[in-house]
Amino acid sequence: MSTGNDTPLLIGEVSVDVTVTPRGQEQKLRMGGIAHAARGFWASGQHFAVAAVLPKYLEPSARRYFENFGCKQFFVLGYVTGAPNVTLIFDPTEVSDQEYDTLLRDEKSVVLEENLTPHDFENFRDVLVFPGSFDLKQACKLLAAGAKLHIDVAYDVSDVESLIALGRPIGTILISTSSKLFQKIGNHGIEPLASAFEPLSAEALILKENRGGSRVHIYSPKERFEVPAQLSRTVNSVGVGDVFAATYLSHRRNGVVEAALRATFASAAYAQTTDPDVFKAQVRRDARLSPTQLQGLGGCALPWEIRGSYPIYLAAPDFVASDRGAIEQALSSLAYHNFVVRRPVQENGELPPDADEISLSATYAKDIRLLNECALLFAVPTGKDAGTLVEIGVAISSGIPVVVFDPRGECANTMVIAGSNCYSADLDECLNAVFTLLSKRRSDAGV
């Protein structure tokens, strides 16, 4: 374990994460906010200190909890009033938007502690910051002049100017494709995103692209590389980005490439369990592998802005009067991950039941043409829809990858299951397959 000036300071809010489960399933409750990053430091064997913003009622449990995870010093940076800092999470696998709901968020305010002094923080050289409802500029005044910020701008940062206004040296900017700031300034690729953050004179920008991996942009000398995601069944993806950040910082002294690789493997391990010991055991096992070995293992790399160049054909009874639950779920998930979905029923029209053979033939030809323009077929065979099953067969025989999302198991048939690249009732598994198949196609094409 590292000590002394190598000990990073972790700044941010402590909250309570509650995963809302369907009726009859056990509720999931975890210490949230910067507790996720704390688990990341702990699993990497990195001591750390905390400057926390939290409601008073949470302070004793938070102190106990963070100590259990290797926290060497615990400061209360401020108290949250008016709200319990409880976040409800409706989609822990993030197949779509996680739909965070923070209770009493409009009543919430933060009062920073006045009895802290710069003397308390003078030894911290690296500071991992998760902005929140507190005055970050005020908090930064407590830090030593040379302290470097590594800042995750996923939430509560509305523009680059507010970061410039901090007037602090910045080491790393971490941003995720799910953040509002990314949607505002980064939607068109890493180049404009890197340019937008250029005035901060940071060492590196890391773009976390969910299941599509991440990209690291080093400013000087300019260098950029991709780190593929490690996809497996997602148990709970809440906090994986925070674990990435903490693991990255823990290994940064060994170079940016190694740090990003280890961060990727640690965040994958975190998504696959909510048991901290199981998570740590996997991280410790991966620590036995060299950066070269980690890199050689491969994974899924599908940058955000190129996903649209792999159109996905939706094979489904995409009709107005159909049972649309699973179809809408799939559409929402694919759109959230920036895929372009081609919908034959929408594009080529929904024929009336009494349509004649000429109209049917013309629409059939258009649909097949559309299918052949697509990189993958995503099927939702609700109600054993005959058209969907034919489209699956055509795609299989044409060598177009097929992913079938069949939540009710209506088409659990040998030909459908074995002919598809992925057949599952689980949208998370189907989404992983979409990413993996398209990433392989990209890699085979040498893009």
Add this chain to the structure above:
Amino acid sequence: MGSTGSGSFSDYSRNTEDDNRCEKAFSVKLQDVEQFEYYKKHDDVPPIGTVLSIALGKRLIAKTPDGEAVGSLPTSFNYLAGCLAQGYVYSGSVRQSDADTSPVLVGVDFAATSPK
């Protein structure tokens, strides 16, 4: 254990790994078999019952006792690389193989042996 219930913070570390993925048996369809040594050399897939083990090449691969690489494991099995590094050994046998399909099929059942 992970987080259980909503009565208290239950996910403290207990310094014990209750659910070790490394120890679990699994079945897998090998990938890119046509590009590997075994298929190129024999113009065929290994017959049912062939004993295979897992090794870390650049990627995770399945190979015969003679060291001929048969195919790679999907990247969703990359967690096994850490298990191998910890001393776990994986051996198994081919349950299904067919050279007349496209892509060719090699399905294997693997079981783990814990480090001594």
